[in-house]
Amino acid sequence: MKFKLNHKSNISLHVQTEELLRKILDDPEYDNGKLLPNEVDLAKQLAISRTTLRQAISKLVYEGLLTRKKGVGTKKASRSVSSKSRNWLSFTQEMEARGIPIKNFELHISWVFPEEPVAGFFGIGTETKVLKMIRLRGTTAGPIVYFISYFHPRIGLSGDEDFKRPLYDILETDYGYRAELSKEEISARAADKFIAEKLEVEVNSPIFFRKRFVYDQADRPIEYNLGYYKADSFTYTLESRRESQ
The missing domain is CATH 1.10.10.10 (Winged helix-like DNA-binding domain superfamily/Winged helix DNA-binding domain)
Structure with missing residues (x-):
């Protein structure tokens, strides 16, 4: 042309x-x-x-x-993934709701001694091991997000679960823990060398960083999640309604 x-x-x-x-x-x-x-x-x-x-x-x-x-x-650019602050879903559910096929690039499961922020959120000691899951996920066009999740040991996860299934479906259907509440912290930051390689962007490229604290139906902590999102593939939408006086 x-x-x-x-x-x-x-x-x-x-x-x-x-x-x-x-x-x-x-x-x-x-x-x-x-x-x-x-x-x-x-x-x-x-x-x-x-x-x-x-x-x-x-x-x-x-x-x-x-x-x-x-x-x-x-x-x-491929169409971005949009996440709303209300009616939140797991990444798998978010993608499926938009008809976007998911591709899992990496999955790593291990048992680790939690650092203070994780142990403090779960209300346990740093000498108690927790399940740690690392996932690099996206579409056929490439990686979109690098997740690091920690799970409270009370749930009973073994690490042998089929994590191709939606995470919160596993927690609810297999273990009886319904993810009921999510509290989140979102910020922008520059990709370091490690994250840049994972998300296939240049070092110092802008990315979204989301820290998610997930609670069950009894307001007990069940997941501590860190997500590093490729900025040009993710949109976060906030929705609020003014309450009548």
Whole structure:
């Protein structure tokens, strides 16, 4: 496909480039992960500098329309996962509710001595081992979230459960612990080298960090969860209603 800009226009080249990229993304052939034209070739074809092209690409990356991976290329961003603060679900349930197939990239189970924050939340000593589960999850387009979960030993998890099933379904159906309440802390942070490699983003890229404290139907703590989300693949929606006076 041949692309060009109007170099005689009063509209700046980087703005024209942004609009051109948006038109390119409207082409259905880019819906399935096809890479955009190589930066060097596209800049040459448009007769602009790579700096101008990158400025336009960065704008669309910021808007969540493009994803860029070093050494691979730039492609159309897959639709993001949206999580609401009310009627919250497990990651599996969130994805299934949106018709997005899930892919599990990693699953690690171990028994560990909890650090103070985890032990304090569970109300146990640091000498009592808890089940720790690490999961790297996403879609066929790539990883979206890196989870670290700790579970209260009272639940009775063995570590041999089929964790391809929704987590909270396992807790309720197999062990009688219904996840009834979730308290969450959300912040933005830069990806360190470890998380960047897991989520396949560049070091210092923005990510969402969510700390979730989950309680059962008797308000007893059952899960302490840390989630590192790829920022361009996740939207967190808050919903509140004003109470009548």
